[in-house]
Amino acid sequence: MNAIEFENVSFSYEEGGAFQIKNLNFHVEEGEFLAILGHNGSGKSTLARLSNGLLEADSGVIRVFGEELTEKNLFDIRKQVGIVFQNPDNQTVASIVEDDIAFGAENIALPREEIGVRIDFALKAVGMEEYRHATVSRLSGGQKQRIAIAGVLAVMPKVLILDESTAMLDPRGRREIIDCVTRLNREEGITVVLITHFMEEALRATRAIVMNRGEIVMQGAPQDIFERHEELLTYNLTLPLIGRICKELRAGGLPVCDTLDAKSLAKEIAQCVSKQST
Amino acid sequence: MKDVAFGQYYPTKSFVHNLDPRLKILFLIAYIVAIFLANNFAGLACCLFVLILAIGFSRVPVLRVFKAIKGILFLIIFTTVLNLLFYNGETVYAEWWIFTITKEGIIFSAFLVVRLVLLITCSSLLTYTTTPVALTDGIESLLYPLTWIRFPVRELAQIMSIALRYIPILIDETERIMNAQKARGANFETGGLVSRVKAVIPVLIPLLLSSFRRAEELGDAMEARCYTGGKKRTKFKKLRFTWRDVLAFLLIAALITGVVLLKIYLGATV
Amino acid sequence: MRIQAEHLNYTYNQGSPFAKAALKDVSLTVEEGEFFGIIGHTGSGKSTFVQHLNALLRVPTSLKKYHKKRKSPPSDTVLKVGEFDLTDKKTDFNALRSKVGMVMQYPEYQLFAETVFDDVAFGYKNFAPQKPTKEQVENAVRDALTIVGLDYNEVKDMSPFDLSGGQKRRVAIAGVIVTKPEILVLDEPAAGLDPLGKQEIMELLHRLHASWCKSILIVSHDMDEIAENCTRVAVFSEGEVKYVLPPKELFTHSEELLSLGLDVPLTAKVCLELKKLGIDVKCDFTTEDFLKQTLALAGKGVAK
Known part of the structure; x- marks a missing residue:
């Protein structure tokens, strides 16, 4: 089943203005890890806000788990599609971790005992159990962002959208977030949509989409997309460094396969070198 | 800076820290009433005794507590001197031009000083021992009866809680922007009134813009987490009374009774 | 200008229960002409250090008082940028700041003026010893906007808020380099930009290094960025300087760096x-x- 489905969706901020999203058709399958890539201003963030009704489409149909998104079922749709935004400082409503995570659960009017259970679940899911009573402003960027994820998880959505949630973090924070959502996807079965312009992050996804000027211009497995590297350049995207190295090595006559991390690349190189020397 | 500048909460664990914030607010009000009910030195002494007890049990360093007075020292001295010189009493000690120093004036001024000092110290003790969050919770809970007249208590508390969350961030941001403009040669320290007001613009505009940007993103984030404002919500945290609260309540009740009894039996000094 | 720091300490919220040592006995020298990198993760003290370089943070003078009172030898802290002694209160900090340009994190958030021209001119006018002529200002702004890769005539009358993210950042950088500082310090210059935007900023920095600014210091947490661009790198961790080496030698310590929680x-x-x-x-x-x-x-x- 499709978790999210767009059918001929268009959107512009002003009436008659330039389209942010143009006649878009795409879907997110239940349980998948989808990466949406695109340079700044390609319309990828608009996509996220349309998916749970923060923005209203000018035309077209958006379905969430088969149900058409309308003003009437907005509240129920938001229970199913959670979004984590970019700035770790702009998403928390309370000063204490536990109070902030409770916020979403309070909004959907859960009884108090259930909220307690949800907080436990959410903190565990992001690996921040020991920070339950911590002050949000004292946490690192990555930790704040994990609290933001926990805040969304407390509502128990089936789909988690990360709208450039790693853009403002340092490498360690970024890794924390990517590891966290990868695990949520694999272990909790949550559908993850990762919107990013860090190409390396897309390598974890099962499927990737490239957006340019409000349209989908490429889609497929991340590795296949990185193969088409000249095409990526025309959309203002560059290959992740590891992809570039693999490509250059191949061009130099060392037949390495595309890999995702340093360790497997080293293995590839070692294999090729030993083959060539024998 | 962001931690110290706001709330001046003194983080430690103590009897006073653990009291229910609602009670602490009520105690503060009761205590202030007691200070002004006490009209003889014995009554004031009782008040002072309770305050010393409270400070002792709060484990906040005494010096830090009295630091709060420093801010209004000028005000205290000013009003005291004024009263000392102009109070109309009967037993005149000294007289010069339009000033008269009387026995009653001295006593009144002394009372004034003690009352002001007690007032400021006990109020600051509340903020030293109560986190802004707990304070908000307390106020929300105390105002709860107002929901009967459709007063949006919950929303108000939400606003206060968000403000508390964002004040340190905005202080930080102001500092950052000021630094950025200082690095571009902006001068905030010298110059006349006009040039100083002008110097604020390069800080104010970026600060406003960033606040709007934050507000917008926060609004989206809240909506995405199913916030609808008016809709019925539940509440996770509930304040509960403990034995400490009962004890503190007895102490404050004893203070009020004592002050009133002293008032009746000893009569007024002022 | 050479940057020389010895035994530099800095504590935030000194004397409060939130006191936090951000710099612990930091000694570091950056020679004129270097493209220097400072790396470390958030909270390692790297931003605190660079903010000292144009006196946005001051060497604590209370320390001097402390030593004076006890008649012990004065503190051995040294902080010099070229001719400027930053431990001396009487130093002309305004003159220093015109020589040491500082581009903060997300510099586009400091834009404030109605037009791009006015915003870039702000620093130039502030630092000019005498009131500059209209022509001088125009020339300076034109040069600054041109070197950051913007078309002067096209953008000068635009509102800086109508530009794209990458353009805004370049206008903000123009607003700092308009005084042609000898040293340019940038805190995370490429943060938040997409890959192409990043590449453009690094190219701009090399262009500046080759023309206006003798030394460039970048603070970053991106090891790849540092490795590709810098002549030498200082690694900060927990307020201390762990290594100062050319990238080539630094990364022979890869294992230690990884154990410090740093990326290589x-x-x-x-x-x-x-x-x-x-x-x-x-x-x-x-x-x-x-x-x-x-x-x-x-x-x-x-x-x-």
Whole structure:
């Protein structure tokens, strides 16, 4: 089943203005890890806000788990599609971790005992159990962002959208977030949509989409997309460094396969070198 | 800076820290009433005794507590001197031009000083021992009866809680922007009134813009987490009374009774 | 101008229960002409250090008082930028700031004026010893906007808020370099930009290094960025300087860096893994050299 489905969706901020999203058709399958890539201003963030009704489409149909998104079922749709935004400082409503995570659960009017259970679940899911009573402003960027994820998880959505949630973090924070959502996807079965312009992050996804000027211009497995590297350049995207190295090595006559991390690349190189020397 | 500048909460664990914030607010009000009910030195002494007890049990360093007075020292001295010189009493000690120093004036001024000092110290003790969050919770809970007249208590508390969350961030941001403009040669320290007001613009505009940007993103984030404002919500945290609260309540009740009894039996000094 | 810091300490919220030592006995010298990198993760003290360089943070004078009172020898803290002694209260900090440009994190958030022209001119007018003529201002702004890669005539009358993210950042940088500082310090210059935007900013910095600014200091947490661009790197961790080395030598310490919780460039990681497999690739860890050396190694293998 499709978790999210767009059918001929268009959107512009002003009436008659330039389209942010143009006649878009795409879907997110239940349980998948989808990466949406695109340079700044390609319309990828608009996509996220349309998916749970923060923005209203000018035309077209958006379905969430088969149900058409309308003003009437907005509240129920938001229970199913959670979004984590970019700035770790702009998403928390309370000063204490536990109070902030409770916020979403309070909004959907859960009884108090259930909220307690949800907080436990959410903190565990992001690996921040020991920070339950911590002050949000004292946490690192990555930790704040994990609290933001926990805040969304407390509502128990089936789909988690990360709208450039790693853009403002340092490498360690970024890794924390990517590891966290990868695990949520694999272990909790949550559908993850990762919107990013860090190409390396897309390598974890099962499927990737490239957006340019409000349209989908490429889609497929991340590795296949990185193969088409000249095409990526025309959309203002560059290959992740590891992809570039693999490509250059191949061009130099060392037949390495595309890999995702340093360790497997080293293995590839070692294999090729030993083959060539024998 | 962001931690110290706001709330001046003194983080430690103590009897006073653990009291229910609602009670602490009520105690503060009761205590202030007691200070002004006490009209003889014995009554004031009782008040002072309770305050010393409270400070002792709060484990906040005494010096830090009295630091709060420093801010209004000028005000205290000013009003005291004024009263000392102009109070109309009967037993005149000294007289010069339009000033008269009387026995009653001295006593009144002394009372004034003690009352002001007690007032400021006990109020600051509340903020030293109560986190802004707990304070908000307390106020929300105390105002709860107002929901009967459709007063949006919950929303108000939400606003206060968000403000508390964002004040340190905005202080930080102001500092950052000021630094950025200082690095571009902006001068905030010298110059006349006009040039100083002008110097604020390069800080104010970026600060406003960033606040709007934050507000917008926060609004989206809240909506995405199913916030609808008016809709019925539940509440996770509930304040509960403990034995400490009962004890503190007895102490404050004893203070009020004592002050009133002293008032009746000893009569007024002022 | 040379930057010389010795035994520099800094504590935030000194004397409060939230006191936090941000710099602990930091000694670091940056020679004129370097493209210097400072790396470390959030809270390592790297931003605190660079804010000292144009006196946005001051060397604590209370320390001096402390020593004076006890008649002990004065504190041994040294902080000099060129001729400017930053431990001396009487130093002309305004003159210093016109020589040491500081681009903060997300500098586009400091834009405030109605037009791009006014915003860029702000720093120039502030630092000018005498009121500059209209022509002088125009020339300075034109030069600054041109070198950051914007079309002067096209953008000068636009509102800075109508520009794209990357353009805004370049206007903000123009607003700092308009006084032609000798040293340019940038805190995370590429943060938040997409890959192409990043590349453009780094190109701009090299252009500036070759023309206006003798030394460039970048603070970053991106090891790849540092490895590709800097002549030397200082590694900050927990308020201390752990290493000061050229990237090539630094990344021979890859294992220690990783144990400090710091990232190393991808090439260094691959080299480390290859070493474990018994293949020793000697390279300076830039992507180009890594490719060259790896291919050469493989080629030798063929020759055998």
